[in-house]
Amino acid sequence: MHPALSVIFLTTLIGAGQGLFLALYTGQVYALANLLPAQGAGFYVGGSLIALALLVGGLIASFFHLGRPERAWRAATRWRTSWLSREVLVLPLVMALVAAYGLAHYLGWTAPLFSLAGTLPITPTLIIGLFGTLAVFALFLCTAMIYAAVPFLEEWHSPLTVANFTLFGIASGFLLAAGYSAWLGNQLVAFFGTWGVIATLLALVTRLGALARNRSLARGKGRKSTVQSAIGVRHSAVVQKAQGATGGSFNTREFFHGRSPGTLKVLRNLFLLLVFVLPVALVALGYVLESATLPLAAFAVQYLGLLIERWYFFAEATHPQNLYYSGVS
Amino acid sequence: MTQLALVIDLNVCVGCHACVTSCKQWNTSGWAGPLVDKNPYDAEPTGTFFNRVQTFEVGTFPLTETVHFPKSCLHCEDPPCVPVCPTGASYKRPDNGVVLVDYDKCIGCKYCSWACPYGAREIDEQQRVMKKCTLCIDRIIDLALPERERKPACVLACPTSARLFGDVHDPNSEVSVAIRERGGYQLMPEWGTRPSNHYLPRRRTALHINEDELVRADNPLRREDLTTYTGEEALDDVAW
DSSP states (O other): OOOOHHHHHHHHHHHHHHHHHHHHHHHHHHHHTTSSOOOOHHHHHHHHHHHHHHHHHHHHHHHTTOSOGGGGGGGGTTTTTOHHHHHHHHHHHHHHHHHHHHHHHHTTOOSOSEEETTTEEEOHHHHHHHHHHHHHHHHHHHHHHHHHTOTTOTTTOSHHHHHHHHHHHHHHHHHHHHHHHHHHTOTTHHHHHHHHHHHHHHHHHHHHHHHHHHHHHHTTTTOOOOHHHHHTOOOSOEEEEEOSOSSOOHHHHHSOOOOOHHHHHHHHHHHHIIIIIHHHHHHHHHHHHTOSSHHHHHHHHHHHHHHHHHHHHHHHOOOGGGGGGTTTO | OOOEEEEEETTTOOOOOHHHHHHHHHHHSSTTOOOOEESTTSSSOEEOOSEEEEEEEEEETTEEEEEEEEEEOOOOSSOTTTTTOSSSOEEEOTTTOOEEEOTTTOOOOOHHHHTOTTOOOEEETTTTEEEOOOOSHHHHTOTTSOGGGOSOHHHHHOTTOOEEEEETTSTTSHHHHHHHHTTOBOSSGGGOOOOSOEEEOOOOOOOOOOHHHHHTTTOGGGGGOOOOOOSOOOHHHHOO
16 A cells, blocks of 8 residues: 555554543543652643644644545544544544543642542543543544454454554553653653553564564465456466556555565664664663653654554555556556 | 446457547546546556556466456445445445445545455546546436437447446346356455456357368369369368
């Protein structure tokens, strides 16, 4: 597939925004249980604003993917059948809940509404955050299922796609939270950093799983279609001589990345380095040096790596329609 | 239930591209506006077509066959491109089973093209919406046209009658009989999309001539034949 920058930015930006919100809310819940020092409203307001900015950035990027962005509102209508439509509905919901979460902290709605079991004070921010968390996970599911639900793109048609999108979002969000905390100089850096590293390592497992699965697919194992089934000629030697267009077509542009296998290999190794190895090393180094900027650098490096990872995710997928355009690949 | 479809005879198709040009001509001149053409008279010409003829070579030289393979939307009975559309622009007509795009609702997200294993959908980069074969819906349901012209432009244009058009759900239609009796098959059946368009396979067309037939053993005039045969004769030289 041809990787579109708009979708690469959409999925990585909202992933980081969702992860950052989860980090903030996790921090609040831990503080509630006295496992972490409580933070002032400013921490949550600032964090929510950053998360919101990432979500808005992703939304803006998504419009560049559309031929007719002025009709984008129509995309909310087919939520019964289309994961894309579901994402279009859940993304604004997440944005609204993240904004409400920040606003509730800003307005100081931290007085308990009631107490659970006499000890656990339930505040409005806690309730909004809970709904926000549910919406964030729903959005991870919707975004990933857009890709995982298409059976024809066999590289994507796997639960690993959902796991990767979710874990990458959580990892980058927690690393951003660690960077944000380190920048502010509060004591949550180690907490966010540790969970960011754990999510990164879990994502390493699922991403390597997806890479291994795709490698066996590339070898032809489990590929459903062949050029023989594509044109219905049962012969072992079928060679395409003409593809019905002189200067290429939508089919030759949309479904091919146009890079050499060597470039792909370099980019894969690069993203493995930038997403997994360097951020973990930077977080560890930042912890030892008690640096205010290294955790932020860890996020920046991982985000750059995620852009390449997402590019590779698209490029690696092979569409069965390419069998009709074997002259290109 | 009616399911209109094409049946394409690969045994007859000569790869002349008349279906491609007539399709383009009809569909670029219709109510839906032009089909984009970029650099039509320049290097790297490209544009949106509903129908393309591709050519495949089967076998190893010199034992090869050239297969001309016209490809357009197959109007699947279970079209995977329809449910993924977020706006409902992509739909299957309930009355005749033609899969269509409402160009006024399409947002150009291209998701439907990902969900089509056949590559039948092409975006129009000028109108910025997804387009595909309509089976010339504006012809086939136009009661103002004489009945023999209520067919897709490609079918009317085909000089070898390689393209048949009709209702594949009617067991007695021309297309159903052709599918049944001439080994009609579907493309990529493994995906369960149940394409309505079918293809008729290539058939062996070998001519076997017995020596009898060349010398006309039963011909009473054979005895009076004064020709000196060299063994290089073709059928035309000896038959009369």
